[in-house]
Amino acid sequence: MQSRKAKQPIRTARAAWLAASAVLLSLTAPLTAAATTSPPALRWSECAGQGLDPRQRCATVEVPLDHADPSGPTIDVVISRIPAENPAERRGVLLLIPGGPGGTSLADPSGKGQRLPQGVRDTYDLVGFAPRGMAPSTSVSCGLDRADLATTRLRPWPAADGSVTETMATARRMADACARNGGELMRHISTADEARDLDRIRAALGERRLSAWGVSYGTYVGAVYGQLFPHRVDRVVLDSNDDPDPRRVGRGWLAAHERGVEDVFPEFAAWASAPGNPNRVAESADEVRPLFLRLAARLDHEPIPWPGANPEVLDGNVLRQAMLDSLYSPSRFPALAKLMLAAGNGTVPPAPAAPPESVLQNVTAVGAATLCNDVAWPTSADAYQREVAVSREEYPLTAGMPRNAMLCAAWPHPPKQAPVRITDEGPSRFLLVQNVRDVATPLSGAQRLRAALGGRAVMVTVDSTGHDVYLTNGNACGDDTVSRFLETGIRPAEDAFCPREPSVG
Incomplete structure (x- = not known):
């Protein structure tokens, strides 16, 4: 059990974390007495890290290690803030909820927050935070072997023949390391815990309500917060939305990639076969998919050494993972095309840069704890083997x-509680924005969140490609709709559709 002040020596790690992050990316519950009492005044100080807006300041909010024991041990959650630029127009705070799980928004007031329209920046204090477990908040690590930090281990790719035997062994090894090295905090990292931390942040800031912009996994956090504290939400934008199915939660998000890849790959194929493209891989779009599948199958049996990468080999699953990563945004398409061209010639490009190992350990531990604590996963290898076989047959690009x-x-550790069920009970203060083609949070899952929220939400569907819609991979129609809502509270009267914009050039 951790000491009453469950803190770690995190101050010296703060600068390294922030620098790396610039490269990386139940039913409604009543407010607890602890959430409504007057908290101590926050002590704002300079934020550690490079490239931050000089206006951004940081503070620490103390929260319970276990929200079921509010008078017990505590941990720190570090927050950041840039004040509203027009105090006369200030409405409150806009909380920037990061994706992940395993993401942080601590630098976002200085980063993506500065891309917000002037009217939004005039209206809100921009507030970021490092969720519980993420440095420089009280942090965790599983102390995994370097090989187990490879993305192809963290995302469970089966063997070339479809066997899950090795991935089950990897799961046991990694889970044992997390249990051995993660400490008590590992048992108290979940979406519900994060949502309750957000209400502690709200109270510490002295706000009656929170407005928020949640992206990817942050959409689920935002929805859970709105379910637990429905009268504490003001204007909430949920961007690139997770399926809230309480039976599956993170299992469903992982499974959604097979649909997401099928939605986006045709866009890559059209781009990768376009005349004049210096990274053209085929003469026609119809050739790209079979070319990719043949190349991945060849690499399954004839991997290419890749010094400096993790793993230090380009095999079929490393190519498949690179494909999945590259479909997050059209701006990443060239990386996949270049890798395919190199592999087709029996070579590899320079190894991709990786963040410091300490950051990977931290991100991995928080992501694992959240996904595993939110809902119980099957423990039988046979159950996964059956599902993998079906997936490989129906969705060969993601190979199970x-x-x-x-x-x-x-x-x-069994989950402490059942996942929070998102319902249509509560004020109507949500705007969902969703691209038609999104590899990580496909439209089908977003539609389920929309249905769960019912009359509490309106959804704007954007005929665009990529993960993260607002100000990134959407279009002017969608961006304008979100900006108007944040500035004025005006949403479309009903669900709306933003048509595809013509290509420029």
């Missing part, structure tokens, strides 16, 4: 990975 066993299959 989305239904395979990650370390949650061997997680030693």
Whole structure:
């Protein structure tokens, strides 16, 4: 058990974390007495890290290690803030909820927050935070072997023949390391815990309500917060939306990649076969998919050494993972094309840069704890083997990975509570924005969140490609709709559609 002040020596790690992050990316519950009492005044100080807006300041909010024991041990959650630029127009705070799980928004007031329209920046204090477990908040690590930090281990790709035997062994090894090295905090990292931390942040800031912009996994956090504290939400934008299915939660998000890849790959194929493209891989779009599948199958049996990468080999699953990563945004398409061209010639490009190992350990631990603590995963290898076989047949591009066993299959701790069920009970203060083609949070899952929220939400569907819609991979129609809502509270009267914009050039 951790000491009453469950803190770690995190101050010296703060600068390294922030620098790396610039490269990386139940039913409604009543407010607890602890959430409504007057908190101590926040002590704002300079934020550690490089490239931050000089206006951004940081502070620490003390929260319970276990929200079921509010008078017990505490941990720190570090927050950041840039004040509203027009105090006369100030409405409150806009909380920037990061994706992940395993993401942080601590630098976002200085980063993506500065891309917000002037009217939004005039209206809100921009507030970011490092969720519980993420440095420089009280942090965790599983102390995994370097090989187990490879993305192809963290995303459970089956063997070339579809076997899950090795991934089950990996799951046991990684889960054992997390249980051995993660400490008590690992048992108290979940979406519900994060949502309750957000209400502590709200109270510490002295706000009656929170406005928020949640992206990817942050949409689920935002929805859960709105379910637990419905009268504490003001204007909430949920961007690139997770399926809230309480039976599956993170299992469903992983499975969604097979649909997401099928939605986006045709866009890559059209781009990668376009005349004049210096990274053209085929003469026609119809050739790109079979070319990719043949290349991945060849690399399954004839991998190419890749010094400096993790793993230090380009095999079929490393190519498939690179494909999945590259479909997050059209701006990443060239990386996949270049890798395919190199591999087709029996070579590899320079190894991709990786963040410091300490950052990878931290991100991995928080992501694992959240996914595994939110909902119980099957523990039987046979259950995963059956699902992987079906997935490989129906979705060959992802080769069974989305239904395979990650370390949650061997997680030693049962969930503390059932996942929060998102319902249509509560004020109507949500605006969902969603691209038609999104590899990580496909439209089908966003539609389920929209249905769960019912009359509490309006959804704007944007005929665009990529993960993260607002100000990134959407279009002017969608961006203008979101900006208007944040500035004025005006939403479309009903669900709306933003048509595809013509290509420029």
